[in-house]
Amino acid sequence: MDRTLAADLARLPDLLDATRRAAADALSTLDARPVVPSRVRPDAPESLSSPPPLPEHGTGTEAALAAFRERWEPRLSASAGPRYLGFVTGGATPAALAGDWLTAAHDQNSNSALDGAGQDLERETIGWLRELFHLSADHSGTFVSGATMSNTTGLAIAREWLGERLGVCPAEDGAGALGPARVLSGAPHSSIAKALSVLGLGRNSLVKVPTLPGREAVDPAALDRALADTPGPAVVVANAGTVNTADYDDLQAVAALRARHDFWLHTDAAFGAFAALSPDHAHLAKGLDASDSLCIDLHKWLNVPYDSAVQFTRRPDLQARVFQNSAAYLGPLGDHPDLVHLTPENSHRLRALAAWFTLRAYGRHGHREIVERDIACARALGEQLSREPALRLLAPVHLNVVCFTLAADPTPARLTALREAVAAEVFVTPTVHEGTPALRAAFSNWRTTQADAHRVARALRTAAREIA
Numbered sequence: 001m002d003r004t005l006a007a008d009l010a011r012l013p014d015l016l017d018a019t020r021r022a023a024a025d026a027l028s029t030l031d032a033r034p035v036v037p038s039r040v041r042p043d044a045p046e047s048l049s050s051p052p053p054l055p056e057h058g059t060g061t062e063a064a065l066a067a068f069r070e071r072w073e074p075r076l077s078a079s080a081g082p083r084y085l086g087f088v089t090g091g092a093t094p095a096a097l098a099g100d101w102l103t104a105a106h107d108q109n110s111n112s113a114l115d116g117a118g119q120d121l122e123r124e125t126i127g128w129l130r131e132l133f134h135l136s137a138d139h140s141g142t143f144v145s146g147a148t149m150s151n152t153t154g155l156a157i158a159r160e161w162l163g164e165r166l167g168v169c170p171a172e173d174g175a176g177a178l179g180p181a182r183v184l185s186g187a188p189h190s191s192i193a194k195a196l197s198v199l200g201l202g203r204n205s206l207v208k209v210p211t212l213p214g215r216e217a218v219d220p221a222a223l224d225r226a227l228a229d230t231p232g233p234a235v236v237v238a239n240a241g242t243v244n245t246a247d248y249d250d251l252q253a254v255a256a257l258r259a260r261h262d263f264w265l266h267t268d269a270a271f272g273a274f275a276a277l278s279p280d281h282a283h284l285a286k287g288l289d290a291s292d293s294l295c296i297d298l299h300k301w302l303n304v305p306y307d308s309a310v311q312f313t314r315r316p317d318l319q320a321r322v323f324q325n326s327a328a329y330l331g332p333l334g335d336h337p338d339l340v341h342l343t344p345e346n347s348h349r350l351r352a353l354a355a356w357f358t359l360r361a362y363g364r365h366g367h368r369e370i371v372e373r374d375i376a377c378a379r380a381l382g383e384q385l386s387r388e389p390a391l392r393l394l395a396p397v398h399l400n401v402v403c404f405t406l407a408a409d410p411t412p413a414r415l416t417a418l419r420e421a422v423a424a425e426v427f428v429t430p431t432v433h434e435g436t437p438a439l440r441a442a443f444s445n446w447r448t449t450q451a452d453a454h455r456v457a458r459a460l461r462t463a464a465r466e467i468a
């Protein structure tokens with residue numbers, strides 16, 4: 001054994017302890033650190049433009065830890081903290097973090113039933129998630145790395161369903177066997193187009209359906225007409241929680257169109273599914289269960305570390321047809337195929353463990369509290385920004401996202417100046433909403449409190465007045 005490696009093995013418990021201390025330090029200063037450090041620190045010991053060469057001989061974990069803390073840690077954002085409101089970014093609950101550490105410690109490859117405990121743990125966790133989101137037992141689920149992969153997997157099953165309807169098998173004969181496909185959606189996330197590119201259906205198969213006036217929710221009457229104009233079976237992507245304004249399609253109205261049209265219903269509920277945890281907001285997610293395939297992210301509002309999401313479907317048979325990792329002549333896969341036959345991945349970490357830990361530790365009530373507190377924070381921010389003459393809200397706060405812009409002359413350059421002025425206090429991301437350059441703040445971290453919402457509001461109002 002390499003001498004450094006052998007020395008590390010001999011002191012493994014000490015090294016883990018040192019790592020634990022470093023993690024505890026980082027987490028205890030989350031609140032005090034700038035949310036986004038200035039990109040290139042003038043005092044950085046080595047600049048990114050001259051990376052050190054690969055060491056011929058290493059100096060062990062302790063020295064690597066010291067180098068990381070000196071050179072890289074100061075450049076990392078406080079994205080695990082309470083005022084990182086860009087994209088839709090969750091944190092990691094204490095239990096989720098513990099589960100994630102143990103995932104690496106046990107280093108399981110839960111892809112095969114030959115070593116079944118990992119798969120059983122995944123299935124138990126999927127069962128809990130089904131309960132959390134009020135899904136019926138008709139939905140089977142699998143873990144994937146994120147909502148993009150969940151959407152891709154769901155749309156791959158949709159592609160196979162189109163094949164079933166048309167009497168062909170895209171999994172065997174390729175997407176070309178289908179002819180042109182039509183995928184209809186009101187305000188789809190960018191990952192939908194990416195998935196269609198990956199799946200060989202093509203980005204141009206995406207047909208944008210008009211949304212309701214002033215909303216990002218699809219107009220059900222327009223969808224009805226678009227489906228009537230579509231020759232043959234189609235795919236509808238319903239959106240439950242859009243990133244700009246957290247708007248929801250009327251999922252029940254969309255599902256009801258199946259009485260008149262032949263389509264596969266995929267729902268992108270990456271963070272929107274979590275409305276189901278809050279009795280005051282559960283109506284938004286009503287109808288999720290009617291989806292044929294459903295995307296829910298876990299590294300967002302469940303607050304497990306990256307990377308984790310789940311894919312639910314009512315047609316695991318089609319899913320296995322697409323993703324089976326063995327030749328068809330090996331025979332049927334049975335009712336509970338190995339996970340290796342259900343997603344694009346083969347080997348994968350025991351990703352379910354972090355989700356299992358946080359659900360076991362805090363239960364439905366604990367996670368409901370996080371969701372409701374984040375929504376209340378978004379409301380508070382929205383209210384305070386709406387009273388600021390230098391700023392303008394672009395949509396009501398439906399859930400956990402606040403979409404706003406400068407009241408006067410909201411150019412991208414001025415919005416960048418605003419973002420940079422507040423970067424130490426809060427991170428928000430730019431967008432364009434109905435043609436207007438804007439910023440959005442999304443609340444999905446378990447640490448965020450009303451005090452943070454007020455602090456963010458103060459920073460944004462002050463900076464906006466200075467720019468105005």
Ligand SMILES: *Cc1c(COP(=O)(O)O)cnc(C)c1O
Pocket residue numbers: 088145146147148149189191241242243268269270271297309
């Ligand atoms: C975040 C998000 C995605 C993509 O999620 P990743 O986990 O980043 O792949 C897709 N759809 C919606 C609605 C999202 O919010």
